[in-house]
Amino acid sequence: MSDAAPELLTTIGLEIHCELATATKMFCGCAVGFGGEPNTRVCQVCLGHPGTLPVPNERAVAYAIKIALALGCRIAPSSIFHRKNYFYPDMPKNYQISQYDIPLGLAGSLDVTTGAGTRAIGITRVHLEEDTGKSLHMGSGGRIHDADYSLEDFNRAGTPLVEIVTEPDMTSPDEGRTFAQELRSILEYLEVSDVRLEEGSMRFDANISVAPPGERGAKVEVKNLNSLRSLHRALAYEEVRQREVLAGGGTIDQSTRHWDEKSGVTRPLRTKEHAFDYRYFPEPDLVPIKPSPEWLEGITAGIPELPPARRRRFIADYGLTPYDAALLVATRAAGTFFEDAVAGAGNVEPKLVANWLANDLLGRLAERSEDLATTKVTPQNLGALVGLVAAGSISGNQGKVVLDEMIATGRPAAEIVDERGLRQVSGRSELEAVVGEVLAANADVVERIRAGDTKPQGFLVGQIMRATKGQANPAVVQELLRDLLQR
Amino acid sequence: MSATPGSARPPWTLTATELIGLLRSGDLSATELTQSLLERIEQVDRDVRAYITVTPERALARAAAVDRARAAGEDPGPLAGVPVAVKDIIATKGVRTTAGSRILDNYIPPYSATVAERLDAAGLPMLGKTNLDEFAMGSSTENSAWFPTRNPWDLGRVPGGSSGGSAAAVAAGEAVWSIGTDTGGSIRQPASLCGVVGLKPTYGLVSRSGLIAFASSLDQAGPFARSVADAALLLQVMAGRDPRDSTSLPNPVPDYSAHLDDGVEGLRVGVVSQLMGEGVQAGVRQRVQEAITLLGKLGAEVGEVSLPTFDAGIDVYYLIAPAEASANLARFDGVRYGLRVDGEDVAKMNSRTRAEGFGAEVKRRIMLGTYALSAGYYDAYYGKAQKARTLIIRDFARAYEDFDVLLSPTSPTTAFAIGEKTQDPLTMYLSDVCTVPTSLAGATAISIPCGVAPEDGLPVGLQLMGRALDEVTVLRAAHALEEELGPMPHPPLWGSPSE
Numbered sequence: 001m002s003d004a005a006p007e008l009l010t011t012i013g014l015e016i017h018c019e020l021a022t023a024t025k026m027f028c029g030c031a032v033g034f035g036g037e038p039n040t041r042v043c044q045v046c047l048g049h050p051g052t053l054p055v056p057n058e059r060a061v062a063y064a065i066k067i068a069l070a071l072g073c074r075i076a077p078s079s080i081f082h083r084k085n086y087f088y089p090d091m092p093k094n095y096q097i098s099q100y101d102i103p104l105g106l107a108g109s110l111d112v113t114t115g116a117g118t119r120a121i122g123i124t125r126v127h128l129e130e131d132t133g134k135s136l137h138m139g140s141g142g143r144i145h146d147a148d149y150s151l152e153d154f155n156r157a158g159t160p161l162v163e164i165v166t167e168p169d170m171t172s173p174d175e176g177r178t179f180a181q182e183l184r185s186i187l188e189y190l191e192v193s194d195v196r197l198e199e200g201s202m203r204f205d206a207n208i209s210v211a212p213p214g215e216r217g218a219k220v221e222v223k224n225l226n227s228l229r230s231l232h233r234a235l236a237y238e239e240v241r242q243r244e245v246l247a248g249g250g251t252i253d254q255s256t257r258h259w260d261e262k263s264g265v266t267r268p269l270r271t272k273e274h275a276f277d278y279r280y281f282p283e284p285d286l287v288p289i290k291p292s293p294e295w296l297e298g299i300t301a302g303i304p305e306l307p308p309a310r311r312r313r314f315i316a317d318y319g320l321t322p323y324d325a326a327l328l329v330a331t332r333a334a335g336t337f338f339e340d341a342v343a344g345a346g347n348v349e350p351k352l353v354a355n356w357l358a359n360d361l362l363g364r365l366a367e368r369s370e371d372l373a374t375t376k377v378t379p380q381n382l383g384a385l386v387g388l389v390a391a392g393s394i395s396g397n398q399g400k401v402v403l404d405e406m407i408a409t410g411r412p413a414a415e416i417v418d419e420r421g422l423r424q425v426s427g428r429s430e431l432e433a434v435v436g437e438v439l440a441a442n443a444d445v446v447e448r449i450r451a452g453d454t455k456p457q458g459f460l461v462g463q464i465m466r467a468t469k470g471q472a473n474p475a476v477v478q479e480l481l482r483d484l485l486q487r
Numbered sequence: 488m489s490a491t492p493g494s495a496r497p498p499w500t501l502t503a504t505e506l507i508g509l510l511r512s513g514d515l516s517a518t519e520l521t522q523s524l525l526e527r528i529e530q531v532d533r534d535v536r537a538y539i540t541v542t543p544e545r546a547l548a549r550a551a552a553v554d555r556a557r558a559a560g561e562d563p564g565p566l567a568g569v570p571v572a573v574k575d576i577i578a579t580k581g582v583r584t585t586a587g588s589r590i591l592d593n594y595i596p597p598y599s600a601t602v603a604e605r606l607d608a609a610g611l612p613m614l615g616k617t618n619l620d621e622f623a624m625g626s627s628t629e630n631s632a633w634f635p636t637r638n639p640w641d642l643g644r645v646p647g648g649s650s651g652g653s654a655a656a657v658a659a660g661e662a663v664w665s666i667g668t669d670t671g672g673s674i675r676q677p678a679s680l681c682g683v684v685g686l687k688p689t690y691g692l693v694s695r696s697g698l699i700a701f702a703s704s705l706d707q708a709g710p711f712a713r714s715v716a717d718a719a720l721l722l723q724v725m726a727g728r729d730p731r732d733s734t735s736l737p738n739p740v741p742d743y744s745a746h747l748d749d750g751v752e753g754l755r756v757g758v759v760s761q762l763m764g765e766g767v768q769a770g771v772r773q774r775v776q777e778a779i780t781l782l783g784k785l786g787a788e789v790g791e792v793s794l795p796t797f798d799a800g801i802d803v804y805y806l807i808a809p810a811e812a813s814a815n816l817a818r819f820d821g822v823r824y825g826l827r828v829d830g831e832d833v834a835k836m837n838s839r840t841r842a843e844g845f846g847a848e849v850k851r852r853i854m855l856g857t858y859a860l861s862a863g864y865y866d867a868y869y870g871k872a873q874k875a876r877t878l879i880i881r882d883f884a885r886a887y888e889d890f891d892v893l894l895s896p897t898s899p900t901t902a903f904a905i906g907e908k909t910q911d912p913l914t915m916y917l918s919d920v921c922t923v924p925t926s927l928a929g930a931t932a933i934s935i936p937c938g939v940a941p942e943d944g945l946p947v948g949l950q951l952m953g954r955a956l957d958e959v960t961v962l963r964a965a966h967a968l969e970e971e972l973g974p975m976p977h978p979p980l981w982g983s984p985s986e
């Protein structure tokens with residue numbers, strides 16, 4: 001046996017920032033939104049003019065509590081805001097109103113299933129804060145210290161932001177990504193965030209360390225992870241990098257690194273950039289948040305069935321595979337569409353509805369840059385279409401043609417089938433006469449077949465389909481031919 | 488200056504209460520009154536320098552609107568037409584607001600403070616913005632980036648601070664009344680040194696929205712006036728819940744004038760022994776003692792009370808206030824408004840802007856506060872100061888079990904000479920020793936004049952402290968004492984107004 005390198009374990013914790021989809025900002029009345037002309041959604045409060053005071057957005061507090069509850073957190077009876085002090089040109093007050101030692105939610109957990117099984121990932125805390133503006137550093141490197149000048153857009157400044165911090169409970173980049181996906185799903189179900197990663201409404205920071213079992217590795221923080229893909233790539237890169245350093249006899253120092261999406265590597269940040277003493281202290285402009293039991297009850301009542309429970313139910317009640325269940329539960333809209341379609345399909349295998357939805361409809365919508373929210377196809381109409389296919393009224397291929405037209409026009413399946421004369425004829429008695437006629441007209445072919453040459457049978461099927469304008473059910477035609485030719 | 492019918496004296500010499508009568512009877516118009524004050528400013532402000540900015544057009548326009556409303560038979564409000572001066576730390580839309588700092592040179596706010604809006608809604612023409620110690624940090628108005636304000640009683644002396652301009656304006660007849668802000672004594676101490684009435688309301692009674700923050704957990708705006716009754720009227724306009732300030736209190740606002748004449752019979756008055764001792768100037772102690780005797784004669788039950796934690800007041804205050812200030816003043820970075828001094832990169836631009844924009848005292852407090860909040864020092868300084876603050880609040884609560892109001896000098900000394908304490912910040916800080924405890928407790932207190940000190944002829948102020956939200960009792964006691972003390976002398980600058 002060769003000397004195997006000592007086994008090394010990977011430990012990952014995540015910090016997720018999620019913008020809340022409230023109508024207005026965290027501490028002022030400006031609209032929350034993405035993009036737009038720079039500095040058009042701003043006022044004296046979110047620009048940090050002297051003398052202005054923050055007034056908390058009650059909806060944002062409710063959303064953050066909803067998230068904390070959905071993640072099984074304990075809600076603090078009296079939680080307070082702190083000021084986090086550091087200078088950055090896109091932070092108007094040069095302190096961020098955030099939470100520190102008494103966050104809204106504490107000590108929750110979320111189950112995550114990967115190939116390695118299902119594990120509970122601890123949620124350390126859920127807290128509320130305000131987002132910064134955006135800096136555009138003009139000049140060579142696009143970074144603040146080598147810029148010729150910087151442009152500031154404060155439209156985003158003051159957008160309510162929830163920070164979710166996990167325990168270092170994840171053991172692989174796959175588990176990290178799956179956790180992030182599952183969390184994103186939950187946030188979408190709660191209808192508290194747009195969860196549009198490409199617009200930065202969800203951002204990740206990761207802590208990752210590699211060490212032999214029982215030892216504690218130095219924590220490396222990786223920043224600038226703005227998609228599930230970059231989260232996974234950065235974790236995978238960093239895991240390999242740290243393993244290689246250790247294998248080469250080197251050591252890992254506690255540090256902060258920046259993910260460079262273009263070159264696919266992490267790079268150390270200049271120490272200056274992260275050696276902050278934030279000088280947290282309680283925000284004197286705000287009073288503690290003390291949620292009343294009635295308010296909490298109301299928020300709890302507004303939490304829908306969440307992806308883990310829905311997935312279990314789809315497998316148990318509809319007989320879906322775990323794969324299909326996961327696919328359909330990933331967004332609240334897909335799951336609900338599925339259930340409505342099953343109801344609309346009548347007595348049909350739900351599995352069949354799942355296939356049509358997941359493979360056919362979602363695939364076609366993606367090609368057209370549409371989704372379930374924008375499509376003209378209603379769940380009831382999709383269900384009816386699957387019902388027609390299942391009953392043999394149309395063939396599967398015809399069904400796909402019908403679906404294309406449904407996507408284009410939004411008309412019901414039955415209407416399209418009737419108009420195009422697509423309804424399949426499956427009754428033996430209806431087809432017997434036609435088959436008889438075709439056989440009579442091709443006596444020579446019948447002779448050859450009966451003599452043992454089965455090749456021309458396909459020709460007869462073609463003739464029958466032609467005579468029925470394609471409406472004959474091919475399976476029934478085959479059956480009839482077999483019976484009649486054997487006589 | 489022509490004499491007004493019904494009065495031998497020009498309008499600028501009268502109290503608001505007197506002026507309101509003349510305005511209502513039609514013997515005086517708001518425009519005449521405003522003009523009288525603007526002329527007075529023209530006449531004496533080159534010596535006193537109470538104002539940073541005078542806004543004559545704006546004041547006359549507001550006065551004219553009040554006169555038009557009255558002429559049309561409308562009611563412009565009970566106080567309408569009596570002009571007011573506003574400390575230059577209160578944001579006024581469209582009017583330069585500097586907080587006494589170079590860093591806000593030519594800063595014109597895009598919005599108005601709630602207090603400024605309420606004054607305007609009540610029909611009070613704003614005469615201008617008054618001088619102050621930069622960002623309200625100081626006790627002499629010498630820390631203004633622009634110029635020191637001079638005490639109308641003696642132009643070689645300070646008016647106190649930080650609201651020195653607002654106090655001096657009222658004392659010099661350059662305003663009928665004015666608005667100041669008080670963080671650790673910034674209304675009461677200058678009121679005392681200038682011989683006028685100044686009230687610090689309970690924390691949360693007056694909205695802080697638009698008050699450029701020094702120490703957020705302590706700052707309160709309040710009135711300066713020539714009488715307790717006037718202060719009560721102005722407080723009435725300012726007080727009340729504001730949705731723009733989460734820390735403003737929802738409690739209903741009582742009628743502050745209704746109980747002024749109820750007297751002090753049976754009122755329990757506690758004289759704070761810690762504030763009547765060694766450090767207090769003899770003449771100050773003498774005048775305060777005489778006032779205490781008068782209160783006894785009026786039927787008040789006067790006793791002595793010891794509040795041992797008061798000795799820690801200044802120490803606690805000079806940790807908490809600078810800590811909050813260090814964060815509050817971080818926004819002045821040259822990025823969005825105010826002064827910008829360019830540098831090779833953003834960080835250098837920030838630090839050059841702040842190096843040139845802030846004065847020495849502001850920098851000292853930012854450093855003090857930054858240090859007090861730093862990792863490793865937080866518990867020893869800021870954390871401990873907050874605990875001590877709780878002890879001071881408890882001391883007050885115990886005292887209020889036996890007393891209705893507490894009494895002390897407002898300032899241990901009368902007005903000191905310009906330049907006398909600028910080289911010694913610690914001595915300057917001690918000017919606030921009597922006023923800081925009430926600020927830390929978030930309660931209310933008033934300073935009223937109680938004569939002049941025999942040794943220097945300068946005004947002495949007496950402080951009456953009350954429970955949180957008990958302005959009514961404090962005003963009632965102050966009014967009773969004011970009546971009994973009789974008319975106060977005017978500063979020499981007053982001249983003989985009937986000339």
